[in-house]
Amino acid sequence: MSSKRVPAAPPVLPGYRFVSVLGSGGFSDVYLYEQDRPRRKVAVKVLTADLKTSGARASFESEANLMAQLSAHPYIVTIFEAEITDSGHSYLAMEYCSRPSLDMQYRQGRFSADKALEIGIQVASAVETAHRAGIAHRDIKPANILVTDYNRPALTDFGISGTMDAVQADGGGMSIPWSPPESFGSGATDGIKVDVWALGATIYTLLAGHSPFVIPGADNSQRELIARINAAPLPALGRADIPAELELVLATAMAKSPASRYSSAKDFARALMRIQADMNLSVTPFEVQEEIVAADFRPDDHSEPTRVRSVVSIDPDASTSNPTFPSRQANNTGGGASAAAPHINASPHVNTVPGETGSTTGLNRNGQTLPSAGPATPAGQAGAPSLGAPSLGAPSAQWNHPVLESTVPRSDQLRPAPGEAPALSAPAVPSKKRLWLGLGSGLVLVAAVVVGIMVFVGGGAPATVDPQAQKTSPPPTALIVGAEVPPVSDLAAAPKNGGSEWSWNNPDPQEGDKYLWASVSAVDTGTFKPITENRAFVVDDPNGQSCISVKLVRKNGQTSAESKKCS
Structure with a gap:
C-alpha cells in the first residue's frame, strides 16, 4: 500500500x-x-x-x-x-500476514525461477477457486499478495471484484502496470482473461524486478505505460537462468488478444507445472476443491467377493449351559418343577427345539441353532440323546435334512437294534475309508523316502562348470561401472546486468549430458540447479563479485567433481 x-x-x-x-x-x-x-x-x-x-x-x-x-x-x-x-x-x-508483501519483496531483489513458479501456481489455484465461485478478482498485483507467518502467499483486496454473471464495461479501477489492453478501452472485459493477464504480469514482475512494460530510466508515465501495453511486445527478461519455455508461457498469458491467452487460471498453472517438471524441480500442488459426486450405489453390483453366506459349523466341545446359547430344554416340559433351569452338574443334553429332537450339539447357521428334520420326541424322555453322539436311536429318516447330510457322518453299525437303548460309552468304530486313507498316506511317505535316498546316492559329483561358458556370459548389470566423469573446464565470466554470464567446456561430451550449477558465497554453496546448456547467469554479491560451482552429470546419473571460480 x-x-x-x-x-x-x-x-x-x-x-x-x-x-x-x-x-x-x-x-x-x-x-x-x-x-x-x-x-x-x-x-x-x-x-x-x-x-x-x-x-x-x-x-x-x-x-x-x-x-x-x-x-x-x-x-x-x-x-x-x-x-x-x-x-x-x-x-x-x-x-494478519506479518511478512512483507510480494510488492516489498521484489523491490529488494529479483526472485529465482523456482520461487516465482511456486508462487505463481499457488496464487493461480486461489484465482481458479474464485472463478469457480463466480468471482473475478480484477486487481491481481504484487501488493495484493501478502505473505503469512508460514511464508505462503495470500491473495487479498477483493474490493473491486465482482461476480462474473455481469461482464464489467470498464476496467474497474485496476492498477495500470498489471492491467491488460482491454481494460483501457470502452468495451466489455472478461474477468477470467483479465485475471490471467494480471497473474502473468505479477510473475513477470517478480522475475524482472519491475512491472512488464516499465523501462528503467525511461518515461514511465501512465500514458506511456498504456501505449506500451496496447502495442509493444512483451520485453524479454534477459536472464540466462530463465528457460525460454517460461518466457513463452508468460507471453501467452499476457497476449494482447484475450482469445489467445490461457482459457483459465488452471490451464496457466498447468503450463507452469510442466516447466517445473522440465527443470527437475518439485512440482507445486494445485490447491482447488474438486466437486464431490455421490456414487450411484447398487448393492448387487460387484458385491460378490464380500457377500457373507450362510456358514454351518459344528463345535463338538460346545455345552448347552453356555449363557450365550442357553438350553431351551426347560421350555419343553410344560411347566412344573421340571421347567426350572437344569442344575450345572446335570448331564448335558443336545440343544433341542420344542417338540423336536435329533439335532447335533453346536450346529449353528449364522449364530442360530438348527433343528433336525426328524420326528418329534418329548424332551426329558428316557433314551434322550447325550452330548457324545447324535440321536443313535432315532429312525434314519431324521438324517434327511440337507445340511446334516453334508456335515454329519452316518454308519449303519452305530444304530442299535430296535428296542435297545443306545450305549452311551460305546467306542467308535473306525470307518474303512479312514483305514485306506491311512494306509495310502503311509505308502506315499515310504516311497518319498526311498526316492530321496536313490537320488542322493546316484546323483554323483556336481556337474563340472564349463570355463568357456563362464567367459562368454555377460557380468551382472550392477557390476558394470562407468569411467570417471571429468570435471568441466575453462570457466569464464562475462559481466552483464548486475551479474556475470558464466560459460564452460565439457572435456568429453556424450549424449544426455547435463550440468548442475549453483552460486557460491563466502559462507556456503547455494542450491544446485539442473540445465542442459553450458552457461548460466549468476547475480553479483554485495562485494560486486560473482562466483559459481558447476558439475557435469552423465545420462546414467554419474556426477563429476565440482569446478568453482569467481569473477
Whole structure:
C-alpha cells in the first residue's frame, strides 16, 4: 500500500485493542489490532469513506461476502468479521500476514525461477477457486499478495471484484502496470482473461524486478505505460537462468488478444507445472476443491467377493449351559418343577427345539441353532440323546435334512437294534475309508523316502562348470561401472546486468549430458540447479563479485567433481 496519505486515527472497536498502523491507500487504512477473544493479532481494514449511501454500503457488504466465501482457501486471506464503526465507517477484521508483501519483496531483489513458479501456481489455484465461485478478482498485483507467518502467499483486496454473471464495461479501477489492453478501452472485459493477464504480469514482475512494460530510466508515465501495453511486445527478461519455455508461457498469458491467452487460471498453472517438471524441480500442488459426486450405489453390483453366506459349523466341545446359547430344554416340559433351569452338574443334553429332537450339539447357521428334520420326541424322555453322539436311536429318516447330510457322518453299525437303548460309552468304530486313507498316506511317505535316498546316492559329483561358458556370459548389470566423469573446464565470466554470464567446456561430451550449477558465497554453496546448456547467469554479491560451482552429470546419473571460480 502507498503511504502518501496520512492514515486517519484508528477507531475504537469493541473487543479489539489498537497496536500500530500497517499502511494506507486511496480508499482505506489498515491497522494492527489485538483481538480479545480469541486472543490473536488481526489486520483491520477501515474504509475512509463512510457508508452514507446505499451504493457504498452495498459495495462494502459485497467485498465482505466475497472474501468470506473464499477465505477457507490456503492462499486467500481469511476474513474474521465485517462491521461498521460508531462513526459510520465499515471495517474488515482479517488474517494478519506479518511478512512483507510480494510488492516489498521484489523491490529488494529479483526472485529465482523456482520461487516465482511456486508462487505463481499457488496464487493461480486461489484465482481458479474464485472463478469457480463466480468471482473475478480484477486487481491481481504484487501488493495484493501478502505473505503469512508460514511464508505462503495470500491473495487479498477483493474490493473491486465482482461476480462474473455481469461482464464489467470498464476496467474497474485496476492498477495500470498489471492491467491488460482491454481494460483501457470502452468495451466489455472478461474477468477470467483479465485475471490471467494480471497473474502473468505479477510473475513477470517478480522475475524482472519491475512491472512488464516499465523501462528503467525511461518515461514511465501512465500514458506511456498504456501505449506500451496496447502495442509493444512483451520485453524479454534477459536472464540466462530463465528457460525460454517460461518466457513463452508468460507471453501467452499476457497476449494482447484475450482469445489467445490461457482459457483459465488452471490451464496457466498447468503450463507452469510442466516447466517445473522440465527443470527437475518439485512440482507445486494445485490447491482447488474438486466437486464431490455421490456414487450411484447398487448393492448387487460387484458385491460378490464380500457377500457373507450362510456358514454351518459344528463345535463338538460346545455345552448347552453356555449363557450365550442357553438350553431351551426347560421350555419343553410344560411347566412344573421340571421347567426350572437344569442344575450345572446335570448331564448335558443336545440343544433341542420344542417338540423336536435329533439335532447335533453346536450346529449353528449364522449364530442360530438348527433343528433336525426328524420326528418329534418329548424332551426329558428316557433314551434322550447325550452330548457324545447324535440321536443313535432315532429312525434314519431324521438324517434327511440337507445340511446334516453334508456335515454329519452316518454308519449303519452305530444304530442299535430296535428296542435297545443306545450305549452311551460305546467306542467308535473306525470307518474303512479312514483305514485306506491311512494306509495310502503311509505308502506315499515310504516311497518319498526311498526316492530321496536313490537320488542322493546316484546323483554323483556336481556337474563340472564349463570355463568357456563362464567367459562368454555377460557380468551382472550392477557390476558394470562407468569411467570417471571429468570435471568441466575453462570457466569464464562475462559481466552483464548486475551479474556475470558464466560459460564452460565439457572435456568429453556424450549424449544426455547435463550440468548442475549453483552460486557460491563466502559462507556456503547455494542450491544446485539442473540445465542442459553450458552457461548460466549468476547475480553479483554485495562485494560486486560473482562466483559459481558447476558439475557435469552423465545420462546414467554419474556426477563429476565440482569446478568453482569467481569473477
